[in-house]
Amino acid sequence: MPHSATTDHSAPVLEELIAALGEKIITEPELLSSNAHDRSYHRWESPLSLVQATSTDDVSTALRICHKHQTPVVPRGSGTGLEGGANTSTGSICLDLSRMTKITTIAADDLYATAEAGVMKSQLNAALKNHGLHFAAGPGVDASVGGMAATSASGTTAVHYGTLKENTLALTVVLADGTVITTGSTTKKSSSGYDLTHLFVGSEGTLGVITEVTLRLHPLPKAAKVGVWSLPSLEAAVQLVLASLRASLPLARVELLDEITIEALQKYNGYTAAVTETLMIEFVGNAPEVQTNYAQFAELAAAYDAAEYAATTDPAESARIWQARHDALPAAVALVPGSRPLATDVCVPVSQLPRCILDTKADLEATGLLAPIVGHVGDGNFHLAILLPPDDPAAWTKATQLSQRLVDRALACGGTCTGEHGVGIGKVASMAQEHASALAVMRAIKDSLDPSGIMNPGKVLAAPVS
Amino acid sequence: MPHSATTDHSAPVLEELIAALGEKIITEPELLSSNAHDRSYHRWESPLSLVQATSTDDVSTALRICHKHQTPVVPRGSGTGLEGGANTSTGSICLDLSRMTKITTIAADDLYATAEAGVMKSQLNAALKNHGLHFAAGPGVDASVGGMAATSASGTTAVHYGTLKENTLALTVVLADGTVITTGSTTKKSSSGYDLTHLFVGSEGTLGVITEVTLRLHPLPKAAKVGVWSLPSLEAAVQLVLASLRASLPLARVELLDEITIEALQKYNGYTAAVTETLMIEFVGNAPEVQTNYAQFAELAAAYDAAEYAATTDPAESARIWQARHDALPAAVALVPGSRPLATDVCVPVSQLPRCILDTKADLEATGLLAPIVGHVGDGNFHLAILLPPDDPAAWTKATQLSQRLVDRALACGGTCTGEHGVGIGKVASMAQEHASALAVMRAIKDSLDPSGIMNPGKVLAAPVS
Numbered sequence: 001m002p003h004s005a006t007t008d009h010s011a012p013v014l015e016e017l018i019a020a021l022g023e024k025i026i027t028e029p030e031l032l033s034s035n036a037h038d039r040s041y042h043r044w045e046s047p048l049s050l051v052q053a054t055s056t057d058d059v060s061t062a063l064r065i066c067h068k069h070q071t072p073v074v075p076r077g078s079g080t081g082l083e084g085g086a087n088t089s090t091g092s093i094c095l096d097l098s099r100m101t102k103i104t105t106i107a108a109d110d111l112y113a114t115a116e117a118g119v120m121k122s123q124l125n126a127a128l129k130n131h132g133l134h135f136a137a138g139p140g141v142d143a144s145v146g147g148m149a150a151t152s153a154s155g156t157t158a159v160h161y162g163t164l165k166e167n168t169l170a171l172t173v174v175l176a177d178g179t180v181i182t183t184g185s186t187t188k189k190s191s192s193g194y195d196l197t198h199l200f201v202g203s204e205g206t207l208g209v210i211t212e213v214t215l216r217l218h219p220l221p222k223a224a225k226v227g228v229w230s231l232p233s234l235e236a237a238v239q240l241v242l243a244s245l246r247a248s249l250p251l252a253r254v255e256l257l258d259e260i261t262i263e264a265l266q267k268y269n270g271y272t273a274a275v276t277e278t279l280m281i282e283f284v285g286n287a288p289e290v291q292t293n294y295a296q297f298a299e300l301a302a303a304y305d306a307a308e309y310a311a312t313t314d315p316a317e318s319a320r321i322w323q324a325r326h327d328a329l330p331a332a333v334a335l336v337p338g339s340r341p342l343a344t345d346v347c348v349p350v351s352q353l354p355r356c357i358l359d360t361k362a363d364l365e366a367t368g369l370l371a372p373i374v375g376h377v378g379d380g381n382f383h384l385a386i387l388l389p390p391d392d393p394a395a396w397t398k399a400t401q402l403s404q405r406l407v408d409r410a411l412a413c414g415g416t417c418t419g420e421h422g423v424g425i426g427k428v429a430s431m432a433q434e435h436a437s438a439l440a441v442m443r444a445i446k447d448s449l450d451p452s453g454i455m456n457p458g459k460v461l462a463a464p465v466s
Numbered sequence: 467m468p469h470s471a472t473t474d475h476s477a478p479v480l481e482e483l484i485a486a487l488g489e490k491i492i493t494e495p496e497l498l499s500s501n502a503h504d505r506s507y508h509r510w511e512s513p514l515s516l517v518q519a520t521s522t523d524d525v526s527t528a529l530r531i532c533h534k535h536q537t538p539v540v541p542r543g544s545g546t547g548l549e550g551g552a553n554t555s556t557g558s559i560c561l562d563l564s565r566m567t568k569i570t571t572i573a574a575d576d577l578y579a580t581a582e583a584g585v586m587k588s589q590l591n592a593a594l595k596n597h598g599l600h601f602a603a604g605p606g607v608d609a610s611v612g613g614m615a616a617t618s619a620s621g622t623t624a625v626h627y628g629t630l631k632e633n634t635l636a637l638t639v640v641l642a643d644g645t646v647i648t649t650g651s652t653t654k655k656s657s658s659g660y661d662l663t664h665l666f667v668g669s670e671g672t673l674g675v676i677t678e679v680t681l682r683l684h685p686l687p688k689a690a691k692v693g694v695w696s697l698p699s700l701e702a703a704v705q706l707v708l709a710s711l712r713a714s715l716p717l718a719r720v721e722l723l724d725e726i727t728i729e730a731l732q733k734y735n736g737y738t739a740a741v742t743e744t745l746m747i748e749f750v751g752n753a754p755e756v757q758t759n760y761a762q763f764a765e766l767a768a769a770y771d772a773a774e775y776a777a778t779t780d781p782a783e784s785a786r787i788w789q790a791r792h793d794a795l796p797a798a799v800a801l802v803p804g805s806r807p808l809a810t811d812v813c814v815p816v817s818q819l820p821r822c823i824l825d826t827k828a829d830l831e832a833t834g835l836l837a838p839i840v841g842h843v844g845d846g847n848f849h850l851a852i853l854l855p856p857d858d859p860a861a862w863t864k865a866t867q868l869s870q871r872l873v874d875r876a877l878a879c880g881g882t883c884t885g886e887h888g889v890g891i892g893k894v895a896s897m898a899q900e901h902a903s904a905l906a907v908m909r910a911i912k913d914s915l916d917p918s919g920i921m922n923p924g925k926v927l928a929a930p931v932s
Contacts, residue, residue, distance in 0.1 A: 109708065109817040152657045163655050165664075166632055181904040187813045188845045189629050190882035191618045191668055192900055193889055193926055194908045198631075198664030202657055219714040242575065248685040289755050347653040351575040379654045416656035423659055434658055438647040441915065442660045448914035449907065460659055 013069035014049055017093070020061050026050040035076060035094050041342055041396075042084030042425045047074065047094040054099045056172055056180055056211040063209065064178030066093055072457050075205035077117060077147025080139075082343045083424025085151060085204045085459050092457075095209060097146050103127050104212065112169055112186050114214040117146025124215075133217045136161040139420070140326030145213045151422040152202030156325065159378030160252040160284070161218060163420070168201050172212035176450040186214055199445070204422055205456040207449045221284035224252070225294045226318040228310040229281065229301055230274040234258060234361065234373075237277045238354040240304040241377045245350060247300065249293055253282040253322075256375040256382065258361075260335070261328050264372055268331030271324040273309050279377075280325055282318070325374070332372040332385040341385040342399045344426070346410035347419025350380040356413055357382060360406055367402050369395075381419035407433070423460045431461065479535035480515055483559070486527050492516040501542060501560050507808055507862075508550030508891045513540065513560040520565045522638055522646055522677040529675065530644030532559055538923050541671035543583060543613025546605075548809045549890025551617060551670045551925050558923075561675060563612050569593050570678065578635055578652055580680040583612025590681075599683045602627040605886070606792030611679045617888040618668030622791065625844030626718040626750070627684060629886070634667050638678035642916040652680055665911070670888055671922040673915045687750035690718070691760045692784040694776040695747065695767055696740040700724060700827065700839075703743045704820040706770040707843045711816060713766065715759055719748040719788075720844040724827075726801070727794050727838040734797030737790040739775050745843075746791055748784070791840070798838040798851040807851040808865045810892070812876035813885025816846040822875055823848060833868050835861075847885035873899070889926045897927065 018025045026032070027049045037044035048071070051062045066073045072092035079086055088094050100116035103124060107113065108131040115124055122142045125134050138148045139155035147153070149171065154163035161167065170184035173196075184190070184197035200210060231237040234256075241254055257265075257278045265271040283293040290313070298308065312318055333341050348356045357373065364371050364384075375382030384406065386399040407417045407430045417423075417430035432439050439461075446453075446461055457463050484491045492498070493515050503510035514537070517528045532539045538558035545552055554560050566582035569590060573579065574597040581590055588608045591600050604614045605621040613619070615637065620629035627633065636650035639662075650656070650663035666673060697703040700722075707720055723731075723744045731737040749759040756779070764774065778784055799807050814822045823839065830837050830850075841848030850872065852865045873883045873896045883889075883896040898905050905927075912919075912927055923929050 107815065107817070109712065110815040111711075112815075152661070154655055154657075158655060162632075165655070165661065166628075175907070179903055179906075181907060182902070183904055185882045185900075186815050186880045187847075187882050187885065188816070189620055189624060189631075189813060189847065189885055191620075191884045191886050191888040192882045192893065193668075193897055193905075194673075194911060195618070195631065195664045195668055196904055196907055198661045199911075202659075202661055207660075222714075245577075246575065248688075286758075288758070292752075292754070347655060349573065349576040349578075349652050350654070351573070381653075381655065414652045416651045416653050416658045418657045419653065419655055420657050422657040427658065431659055434651075436648070437645055438649055438662055439659075440645075441641070441647060441662055444914040445660060445665075445911055448910040 011048065013065060013071045016065045017049065017051065017062060020065060021051060021058060024052045024054065024058060026052060035096060036088045038079050038081035038084060038086045040082045040084045040424070040426065041340055042087055044087035045090040047088035047092045050094045050096055052096050052099050056174060059095065059174045059209050059211050060178045060180050062093065062095060063174050063176060066454055067177045067452065070452050070454060072454050074456050075150065075209045077144035077150065078120065080141050080143045080147065081151060081424060082421045083426035085422055085424035087425060097211065098144065100211065106131060107186065108133060110186060111217045112214055113217055114212060115145050117144060117211050117213065119145050121145065121148070128217060132220050134220050135215050136218045137164055137167040145215065146210045149201050149210050149213045150204050154420045156253045156255055156376060158376060159254060160250065165198060165201055167216045168197055168213060169216055170214035171197055171200055171210050173200050173208040173210055175208045176452065176455050184214065202422065204424065204460050206446060206460045207455060223287040223290045223313065224282055224284045224318060225290045225311065225313045226280070226282045226321050227294065227308060228273055228321060229279045229306045230309050231277040231279060232305045234277050234357055235354055236304045236306070237279050238357060238377055240279065240301055240306055242350060243300050244297055245378065247296065249297055250283065251281060251378050252284040253280065254378040255280040255325050256377045257325065257328065258373040261332065261372040261374050264331040264335040265324050265327060268334045269324060269327055280321060328372065328374045329385055332387060336370065336387040338389065339387040340390045341387055342403060343383065343385045344403050344406065345381060345383045345419050345421045346406055346415055346417060347379065347381040348410050348413050348415030352413035352415065353377060353380050356409055359409055363402060363405060367398055369399055369402060379419065425459060428460065428462050477514065479531060479537045482531045483515065483517065483528060486531060487517065487524060490518045490520065490524060492518060501562060502554045504545050504547035504550060504552045506548045506550045506890070506892065507806055508553055510553035511556040513554035513558045516560045516562055518562050518565050522640060525561065525640045525675050525677050526644040526646050528559065528561060529640050529642060532920055533643045533918065536918050536920060538920050540922050541616065541675045543610035543616065544586065544608070546607050546609045546613065547617060547890060548887045549892035551888055551890035553891060563677065564610065566677060572597060573652065574599060576652060577683045578680055579683055580678060581611050583610060583677050583679065585611050587611065587614070594683060598686050600686050601681050602684045603630055603633040611681065612676045615667050615676050615679045616670050620886045622719045622721055622842060624842060625720060626716065631664060631667055633682040634663055634679060635682055636680035637663055637666055637676050639666050639674040639676055641674045642918065642921050650680065668888065670890065670926050672912060672926045673921060689753040689756045689779065690748055690750045690784060691756045691777065691779045692746070692748045692787050693760065693774060694739055694787060695745045695772045696775050697743045697745060698771045700743050700823055701820055702770045702772070703745050704823060704843055706745065706767055706772055708816060709766050710763055711844065713762065715763055716749065717747060717844055718750040719746065721746040721791050722841040722843045722848065723791065723794065724839040727798065727840050730797040730801040730838055731790050731793060734800045735790060735793055746787060794838065794840045795851055798853060802836065802853040804855065805853040806856045807853055808869060809849065809851045810869050810872065811847060811849045811885050811887045812872055812881055812883060813845065813847040814876050814879050814881030818879035818881065819843060819846050822879055825875055826872055829868060829871060833864055835865055835868060845885065891925060894926065894928050
């Protein structure tokens with residue numbers, strides 16, 4: 001349980017942290033509050049202090065001390081989460097990993113790299129470029145490798161390259177009492193014991209702190225072709241994607257942007273496209289197969305009255321298109337000046353996607369809420385950003401109720417309450433609904449690895465009633 | 467701890483099992499001994515009884531009763547394991563899942579199928595054929611889906627399709643006390659809580675009994691080309707594979723068979739190929755890309771003095787070639803009449819493969835042991851089958867010492883003690899060596915989910931000293 005608020009340097013835990021880690025312990029109120037939350041709308045309070053770790057040893061030292069004092073620890077990567085996973089409470093320690101920025105290994109022949117938790121995806125990919133390689137998974141927003149692994153992140157490329165689950169080979173993890181372990185191996189596969197790597201990937205700092213990540217790499221594709229397609233309806237867009245998947249077209253990305261999102265992008269960054277339901281797609285590979293696959297998609301698209309708005313094999317132009325997609329959330333927020341977004345995601349089996357999206361659209365219309373929809377539709381994953389006045393509790397209540405109905409709807413068609421944002425604070429209440437008796441297993445594992453409950457309490461699993 | 471040997475029907479656990487499950491409880495000595503072991507050389511004793519479960523309910527009932535009586539339970543699929551994972555001890559219950567043969571769902575649009583644990587890979591693929599789909603992962607030997615998931619199996623196709631880790635979406639699991647849980651979901655991805663699916667995949671029945679598996683499916687490839695290539699040396703063969711991986715050739719399979727294996731296959735099933743180090747390769751996809759990729763491989767192969775022995779796009783001829791590969795173990799055994807194999811596998815980063823295989827070959831020669839080598843070389847995974855006289859303890863000692871040196875060698879170059887056979891009994895002693903302080907985390911998880919230690923004791927983790 002969080003201790004009571006204090007910035008009293010004589011608090012025993014703080015005294016001991018300062019003695020051990022000196023200037024890495026920060027208590028300036030502005031820094032505390034700016035590091036107390038992610039990009040979500042979820043509640044937060046300033047922590048007792050910030051620990052600016054620069055090594056696994058620092059993390060181990062901090063945890064050993066916090067464990068002794070039963071002080072809650074909230075690990076933090078780049079703070080780009082959307083479900084409050086990095087939000088702190090009064091009395092907790094924010095364990096900032098953003099200064100752990102060493103890329104320790106690039107094994108080009110073996111297609112893996114090992115990086116400290118604070119290395120950003122952009123930094124890693126810049127280092128990999130000379131090797132003709134890239135780290136292909138993860139979200140559109142630039143994020144730290146530790147944060148991506150901790151939240152089992154993914155994004156536009158998951159349909160082709162998988163999520164952080166498929167792309168994490170090994171981890172260094174510091175446990176609640178400061179013990180350092182390594183999980184997995186740098187081999188492509190292993191059947192040696194319990195898969196601890198996958199247990200920590202997506203555990204959001206509630207079982208231990210990930211301080212180093214070994215990631216699977218891919219050769220940079222020799223060629224790519226990106227297309228922007230205008231569709232007459234959401235239904236047509238999603239059905240076209242399903243038809244492409246049935247035809248085994250190897251889509252490297254396939255993104256749905258609804259007409260509200262396109263309108264928002266036009267205003268936000270001057271992106272031009274017909275204001276209608278839109279699919280952005282990409283094929284990668286060698287040049288001939290890229291052209292063949294794209295042509296096959298175009299054939300299918302004709303049957304759904306889709307019109308090609310843009311197509312390019314130029315890397316700079318492709319990057320502009322994908323940047324537009326990645327700007328969808330800030331663009332949505334800018335659409336309603338002064339608004340804040342309630343951003344949420346669910347994931348369903350792809351066959352259920354048309355129904356689930358259309359029912360959600362109808363729900364939004366009935367509720368009178370404005371929410372652009374974008375989706376990694378090849379994975380059955382889609383996002384709402386419900387745009388709300390910050391100080392209108394009734395609107396927020398209406399939005400959280402709609403968000404709950406979205407979860408109900410996703411679960412009813414065999415889906416999951418979050419495809420990639422993680423549980424954080426925002427989806428904790430949905431865990432029992434989704435996992436039923438398996439939740440007790442998650443709780444048993446949590447209790448066995450963190451018996452004092454100091455690791456990011458209240459995230460993923462509800463804090464136990466004390 | 468195992469109870470003392472008995473087939474006394476008045477044993478309280480047996481009495482209660484018979485009362486609850488009637489004719490599904492088997493105590494005939496011949497059936498007990500034939501179900502007491504897998505295909506390995508590891509020790510076994512006949513169990514107290516065999517439970518022929520036909521449903522998840524049966525499994526739950528059996529576990530509830532065994533839990534009450536603290537009776538060890540050893541789950542069994544098709545019995546094709548190679549590390550003793552299904553071997554029973556005196557006083558234990560063999561929980562036979564081979565009668566759970568229902569395929570409960572084939573979701574063609576969503577590319578998944580759900581099957582009971584006893585469904586064989588061949589049965590599943592026969593049912594999928596009409597849908598134009600297949601379950602592409604798993605070993606060459608026909609095996610049950612429950613057993614494959616429990617051991618995190620893989621085989622020749624892992625280089626392209628991944629292992630059971632990447633291909634298992636969801637599970638039904640019965641816990642030690644009989645509680646039934648479901649893990650994962652039928653969506654392509656999820657960030658909802660701890661990844662229990664991956665925790666149970668590869669846990670070899672030590673954390674719970676997998677009774678239903680939801681597997682990822684793939685469309686049957688439109689075309690395939692298989693080639694058999696003769697290489698002048700092991701080193702050349704492995705270097706050619708590395709060069710192909712560096713060139714991003716999408717090999718669907720790439721198998722090394724050493725000259726002893728080829729000789730064995732000629733004698734065993736009349737397979738013809740030049741008696742030399744051999745690579746069997748396959749490309750899949752649409753016909754033009756298959757031809758292009760194969761031609762690129764052929765170009766690379768020339769640089770390593772490789773000669774094409776056979777090439778085919780004919781499915782029946784391809785099947786014959788892969789059947790030869792899958793016969794490697796029985797063919798090896800037939801090479802030395804009356805011998806038994808000590809079969810083992812390790813996996814290393816692919817860049818380490820040439821050194822690791824050549825050092826192992828040298829070690830074999832120095833020791834005077836005969837052991838054909840085959841390898842899933844695209845994954846860095848290779849197998850030895852050391853052929854031994856069954857009743858020569860000195861030879862077996864020599865072989866287990868060589869096997870230990872193989873593990874040492876694999877770990878020294880960043881590898882793992884088992885790439886796909888699992889830990890079972892055979893690799894238990896290597897777990898501390900490979901996992902160091904992470905082993906305590908595995909132990910903590912085991913203790914939290916199976917506090918009485920009745921779930922397949924002594925497998926994966928050493929039985930605690932009582």
